[in-house]
Amino acid sequence: MSDRRLPRLLQSPAVILLLIWMLIPLGMTLYFSFIRYVLNSLRRPEWTKPALSNWRGFGNYEFVLENKDFLLAIQNSLFIVCSILFLTVILGVLIAVLINKAFPGRGIVRVLLISPFFVMPAVNAVLWINMILDPVLGLQGLAVAGINDLISSLQNAPVVGWFFSLWPQFEPISFRATQTSAIAVIMMVTWQWTPFAVLIFMTSLQSEDQQQKEAAILDGAGAWSQFRFLTLPHLARPIAIVVMIQAIFHLSLYAEIEIVSRGNGNKNLPYLIGEFANNNIGAASATGIFAVILANIVAIFLLRMIGKTLME
Amino acid sequence: MAIVAQSSKYGRVSRATLAWVVGLLFFFPIFWMVLTSFKTDADAVKPEYLLFFQPTLENYLNMTENYDYWRFARNSVITAVFATIFALAVGIPCAYAMAFNPSRATKDVLMWMLSTKMLPAAAVLYPMTFLTKSMGLFDTHFLIIVVLMLINLPIVIWMLFTYFKEIPKEIIEAGQMDGVNTWGEIREILIPLAWGGIASTALLCFIFCWNEAYWTVRLTTTEAATLSKLIEGNRAPEGLFFGRLSAVSTAAVGPIVVLGWFCQKQLVQGLTFGAVK
Amino acid sequence: MGRIQLEKVSKSFGDVEVIPPLDLTIEDGEFAVFVGPSGCGKSTLLRLIAGLEDTTSGKVLIDDADVTQVSPSKRGLSMVFQTYALYPHMTVRKNIAFPMRMAGLSEDEQEKRIMAAAESLNLTDYLDRKPGQLSGGQRQRVAIGRAIVRDPKAFLFDEPLSNLDAALRVGMRIEITEMHARMKTTMIYVTHDQVEAMTMADKIVVLQAGVIEQVGSPLELYSAPKNLFVAGFIGSPKMNFIEGDEASKHNAKTVGIRPEHIDVVESGGAWTGTVGVAEHLGSDTFFHVHDTGLAETLTVRALGNVALNHGDTISLSPRVNEMHRFDDQGLRIA
Numbered sequence: 004m005s006d007r008r009l010p011r012l013l014q015s016p017a018v019i020l021l022l023i024w025m026l027i028p029l030g031m032t033l034y035f036s037f038i039r040y041v042l043n044s045l046r047r048p049e050w051t052k053p054a055l056s057n058w059r060g061f062g063n064y065e066f067v068l069e070n071k072d073f074l075l076a077i078q079n080s081l082f083i084v085c086s087i088l089f090l091t092v093i094l095g096v097l098i099a100v101l102i103n104k105a106f107p108g109r110g111i112v113r114v115l116l117i118s119p120f121f122v123m124p125a126v127n128a129v130l131w132i133n134m135i136l137d138p139v140l141g142l143q144g145l146a147v148a149g150i151n152d153l154i155s156s157l158q159n160a161p162v163v164g165w166f167f168s169l170w171p172q173f174e175p176i177s178f179r180a181t182q183t184s185a186i187a188v189i190m191m192v193t194w195q196w197t198p199f200a201v202l203i204f205m206t207s208l209q210s211e212d213q214q215q216k217e218a219a220i221l222d223g224a225g226a227w228s229q230f231r232f233l234t235l236p237h238l239a240r241p242i243a244i245v246v247m248i249q250a251i252f253h254l255s256l257y258a259e260i261e262i263v264s265r266g267n268g269n270k271n272l273p274y275l276i277g278e279f280a281n282n283n284i285g286a287a288s289a290t291g292i293f294a295v296i297l298a299n300i301v302a303i304f305l306l307r308m309i310g311k312t313l314m315e
Numbered sequence: 316m317a318i319v320a321q322s323s324k325y326g327r328v329s330r331a332t333l334a335w336v337v338g339l340l341f342f343f344p345i346f347w348m349v350l351t352s353f354k355t356d357a358d359a360v361k362p363e364y365l366l367f368f369q370p371t372l373e374n375y376l377n378m379t380e381n382y383d384y385w386r387f388a389r390n391s392v393i394t395a396v397f398a399t400i401f402a403l404a405v406g407i408p409c410a411y412a413m414a415f416n417p418s419r420a421t422k423d424v425l426m427w428m429l430s431t432k433m434l435p436a437a438a439v440l441y442p443m444t445f446l447t448k449s450m451g452l453f454d455t456h457f458l459i460i461v462v463l464m465l466i467n468l469p470i471v472i473w474m475l476f477t478y479f480k481e482i483p484k485e486i487i488e489a490g491q492m493d494g495v496n497t498w499g500e501i502r503e504i505l506i507p508l509a510w511g512g513i514a515s516t517a518l519l520c521f522i523f524c525w526n527e528a529y530w531t532v533r534l535t536t537t538e539a540a541t542l543s544k545l546i547e548g549n550r551a552p553e554g555l556f557f558g559r560l561s562a563v564s565t566a567a568v569g570p571i572v573v574l575g576w577f578c579q580k581q582l583v584q585g586l587t588f589g590a591v592k
Numbered sequence: 593m594g595r596i597q598l599e600k601v602s603k604s605f606g607d608v609e610v611i612p613p614l615d616l617t618i619e620d621g622e623f624a625v626f627v628g629p630s631g632c633g634k635s636t637l638l639r640l641i642a643g644l645e646d647t648t649s650g651k652v653l654i655d656d657a658d659v660t661q662v663s664p665s666k667r668g669l670s671m672v673f674q675t676y677a678l679y680p681h682m683t684v685r686k687n688i689a690f691p692m693r694m695a696g697l698s699e700d701e702q703e704k705r706i707m708a709a710a711e712s713l714n715l716t717d718y719l720d721r722k723p724g725q726l727s728g729g730q731r732q733r734v735a736i737g738r739a740i741v742r743d744p745k746a747f748l749f750d751e752p753l754s755n756l757d758a759a760l761r762v763g764m765r766i767e768i769t770e771m772h773a774r775m776k777t778t779m780i781y782v783t784h785d786q787v788e789a790m791t792m793a794d795k796i797v798v799l800q801a802g803v804i805e806q807v808g809s810p811l812e813l814y815s816a817p818k819n820l821f822v823a824g825f826i827g828s829p830k831m832n833f834i835e836g837d838e839a840s841k842h843n844a845k846t847v848g849i850r851p852e853h854i855d856v857v858e859s860g861g862a863w864t865g866t867v868g869v870a871e872h873l874g875s876d877t878f879f880h881v882h883d884t885g886l887a888e889t890l891t892v893r894a895l896g897n898v899a900l901n902h903g904d905t906i907s908l909s910p911r912v913n914e915m916h917r918f919d920d921q922g923l924r925i926a
Contacts, residue, residue, distance in 0.1 A: 009497045011412055011416055011418065012412075013408035013409060013411060013412040013497075014408070014409045014412045014413060014424070016405050016408070016409065017405045017406060017408075017409035017428075017468060017472060018409070018424065018428075020405065020465060020468065021428060021431055021465065021468060021469070024431070024465045025431050025434065027442075027446070028439030028442040028443050028446070029434070029438070029439055031439070031442035031445070031446070032438055032439050032441070032442055035441065035442070098337055101330065101333060101334050101337065102334045102337075102338075104330070106327065106330065106331035106334060107331060108331075108335065109334070111338070112334050112335060112337075112338035113338075113579070114576050114579070115338040115339060115341060115342040116337070116338050116341050116342070117575065117576070117579050118341070118342055118345055118572050118575070118576070119341055119342075119344070119345065120575065121522060121526075121568065121571045121572045121574070121575035122345065122526075122568045122571075122572065123525065123526035123528065123542065123543055123546070123567060123568055123571070124526060124528045124543075125528045125532075125542075125543045125546035125547045125567075126348075126546050126564040126567055126568050129546055129549075129560065129564060130344055130347075130348050130561075130564060131344065133557065133560070134344075134347060134348065134351055134557055134561065135344060135347065140360040140557070142347070145362045145365065148362065149362065194341065194344065197341070198341065202579065250433070251429070251432050251433050254433060254435060255435045255436050255437065255529065257436075257437065257528070257529050258528035258529065258532065258543070258547060261547070262547060272435065272437065273435055273436070273437035273529075274437075276435075276437040276438065276440065277437055277440065280440060280441045284441050287440075287441055288438075288441065288442075290438075291435065291437060291438030291439065291440075291441075292438065294435040294437060294438045295434060295435060295438050297435075298433045298434055298435050299430075299433075301433065302430045302433040306426050306429065306430060483675060483677065485673045485674075485675050485676075485677035486677045486678075486679060486680075488642075488644050488664075488671075488673070488677065489671070489673060489677035489678075489679075489738075490679075490690075491643075491644065491663070491664040491665050492642060492644075492664055492665065492669065492670060492671040492691075492748075493665070493690050493691035493694055493738065493742070494665040494666075494691055494694040494695055494742075495665060495694050496663075496665065499694065503690075504679060507679075507681045507682075508679070508680065508681055510681075
């Protein structure tokens with residue numbers, strides 16, 4: 004039926020666009036990952052153009068696997084994503100339960116809470132790493148300096164001076180350093196995405212069956228039992244959704260890492276690729292293929308888990 | 316009523332207080348940014364002016380001079396608006412077809428679309444740069460619009476699909492019996508009925524476009540650079556210029572945060588893909 | 593005109609054949625009712641006629657024109673849905689006007705027809721309301737109004753009354769029947785309620801598992817059911833079926849007798865049993881009789897009030913000439 008096929012045809016623009024968007028760059032990445040291809044090489048100028056004659060087989064993959072940054076980047080990627088997921092879900096559930104019942108000014112608190120979600124990642128990172136976490140000029144630096152000043156002035160005080168002279172001077176933490184920059188990234192992204200989790204959990208809590216809860220109270224269930232046996236199972240699905248959507252966004256986390264540390268030690272996969280891509284396109288592409296594989300593993304896992312519930 | 320009776324007055328007060336504290340804590344960084352934007356660069360790093368200082372608009376007045384703010388803002392508006400329009404133009408027919416004429420493949424197609432969203436952008440960065448440069452599209456509005464549309468298309472289609480599925484199939488069928496053609500169905504029935512859902516989808520798409528910070532940074536230099544690029548480019552003043560950086564950051568996120576406040580409820584409903592009622 | 597023919601029409605969903613090839617003709621002006629238990633394919637059949645489902649094979653003809661490949665909007669039929677399917681974003685007036693607007697009728701003509709429809713359906717006061725502000729019965733009228741104004745070749749009703757409460761249902765049933773008598777347009781009406789079928793139809797099509805069991809007028813189905821299924825489905829309370837010796841006596845595998853064809857006698861009836869439940873309705877009394885040795889329960893309908901209660905012994909006299917006989921295949925023996 005001509006009139007029936009039209010609706011199905013309507014899907015094709017979106018499908019075709021996404022196919023092109025996915026396949027062409029991915030195909031090129033795949034191709035580049037098997038050839039020697041660098042942007043600048045005085046010694047081997049023929050490598051600066053992509054060509055089949057520069058075929059390297061799995062050479063780029065071996066190169067990447069042997070690179071010590073690679074394993075670190077994978078670890079870092081997983082560490083950052085998992086930490087963010089863990090923190091946002093825990094905080095999200097706690098805060099959602101906290102503000103689920105009406106209290107004065109609930110609407111305003113909601114607005115305050117949701118705001119970080121709308122802040123652009125670039126601003127988020129600049130704001131946190133400079134104005135809040137900077138060890139000298141940020142709030143952290145100012146706070147630590149203030150405490151140290153207070154302590155040293157107390158050390159000179161009569162009577163209690165001896166007590167405070169035993170106190171150490173506090174050292175501000177530099178969040179641009181290798182080990183701590185991942186923490187800074189986790190902090191700022193958690194700040195940004197916890198509101199999202201809160202809102203989704205809250206929406207879900209509103210639909211919780213109140214009669215069921217009342218029945219549980221009559222059955223003698225305390226607040227903890229209610230939470231454990233009624234609320235938490237009720238939140239299973241929204242938690243799955245929060246995990247999935249965040250995984251989609253955080254696997255390709257980039258701006259925050261770029262701004263916080265410029266990759267000094269704290270690289271995730273996207274960052275490492277970007278670094279390779281400054282010159283060694285072959286290695287960047289091979290890393291990209293690894294990233295795609297990693298993303299696919301996560302995607303298959305998540306979509307299997309969530310796919311069914313979403314369709315019904 | 317039993318529940319209300321359970322919680323004591325003390326419990327309720329401490330609960331409300333805690334909720335307020337949490338809310339203020341989460342808002343604090345934004346508050347701090349806005350506050351700092353009214354300080355001069357010199358005052359911004361002085362502990363004695365932490366809370367009490369001589370407020371100044373200087374940072375905002377000099378935004379054009381310091382950062383060329385309006386050019387980037389204009390690019391952000393243009394790219395986000397058109398990307399959203401195009402995403403809806405492609406997404407609405409697609410979601411309509413999926414919701415009302417599903418085939419066996421529909422579910423898989425939807426899942427596949429979502430999975431494209433999980434592909435790490437970095438993996439295809441170099442080919443994209445290479446292609447767009449060789450096609451002369453690099454750093455053009457057109458390119459950024461297309462890219463923003465494509466990366467948001469899966470989410471747009473998912474959200475629309477969720478909203479459309481709430482419309483009873485019979486209403487569309489009644490339309491068919493009443494003599495409308497496919498375009499009529501979309502224009503006369505679907506769009507008016509799903510207006511709220513379409514609007515919140517558009518909003519969310521707009522917000523994601525506005526905040527996008529990978530492609531907009533990597534595929535532009537000056538011509539089509541958006542606010543993300545502007546902030547990213549001025550990312551590390553190491554304590555210099557906190558005042559002016561706060562001002563431009565406030566100007567970059569302000570419109571979106573306010574927009575988000577007004578539509579938070581609708582946005583959440585859409586983002587849950589209808590799986591949370 | 594509105595003569596609808598199905599020629600070897602079949603429908604499969606995937607590998608499941610829900611309607612094996614069937615032939616059916618509905619004459620112009622006829623009120624045809626598709627009846628059967630839920631899942632029998634009656635709604636699917638209606639949707640095939642409407643064009644909302646594609647036929648897997650076979651042809652649909654309207655007034656001898658093959659419309660199998662024609663889209664629903666161009667078949668010239670109107671449909672009233674079970675859920676009414678009103679456009680919630682439009683007022684009643686706009687809902688009714690919608691098909692005419694799509695057909696490109698002039699504003700004046702639209703207004704004239706809206707007013708006529710609203711008047712006949714008692715909707716005049718509600719024209720500017722939205723469907724959400726109407727009761728179920730009113731919504732149903734709007735749906736009918738929307739169907740009428742198109743002046744269709746045939747009306748298709750898909751269980752239109754099943755969402756209404758009992759009292760409204762009876763009223764709407766009569767209204768639709770009267771509408772048909774007045775308009776004399778072909779109507780096809782799908783229901784699972786055999787009472788609706790019996791009271792409204794010129795022609796009843798009994799379906800089971802996608803197969804037409806019998807086509808006929810209500811009284812034909814009542815007095816000469818072709819098989820056990822039709823016999824059991826048509827008539828309320830259900831026909832009693834008796835197997836075994838009693839059936840053999842009449843040279844049949846099964847004999848059926850309707851509750852109203854068994855008389856309650858003081859004594860000396862052919863059958864005796866014990867009253868299980870007695871339903872005294874005033875006008876009639878229904879007895880559910882046990883221990884007859886014929887069947888688990890025999891349902892008996894007596895006119896007026898008969899003063900027998902639970903546990904009483906009852907004597908029954910079947911009207912042998914009203915018995916229906918069925919063979920091993922469950923088919924009627926003439």
